[in-house]
Amino acid sequence: MKSRHGAALAIVAWYLMIPPINADNRVDAGAPLSDWRRSVSFDSADECKASLKDAIENPMTPSEYQATAQATLKARMLPLSQSEMTRRMQESVCVSADDPRLKPKAK
Secondary structure (H helix, E strand, O other), rough: OHHHHHHHOOOOOHHHHHOOOOOOOOOOOOOOOOHHEEEEEEEEEEHHHHHHHHHHHHOOOOHHHHHHHHHHHOOOOOOOOOOHHHHHHHHHEEOOOOOOOHOOOOO
């Protein structure tokens, strides 16, 4: 019975974290991890890493980029350039849900 309880505690979600955008509409990979966006959650680090690898190896097509840019404009936000979108994905990381860097720093 104790072993089952221990196994339940070992299950941790993994997040694909995407860096924020700074005031110059550029990727800010140096921002604290607590400021990054949680994109998708996964059951394991391997699943997260495989998804990230796939996103990097298969970037948006021009038509997908245009659709994303149009949706961003409709939300009254400035869309990223295609190169910054690619960089944002390349700078993304997989992080365990219990990573202490996800907690905002006390001010």
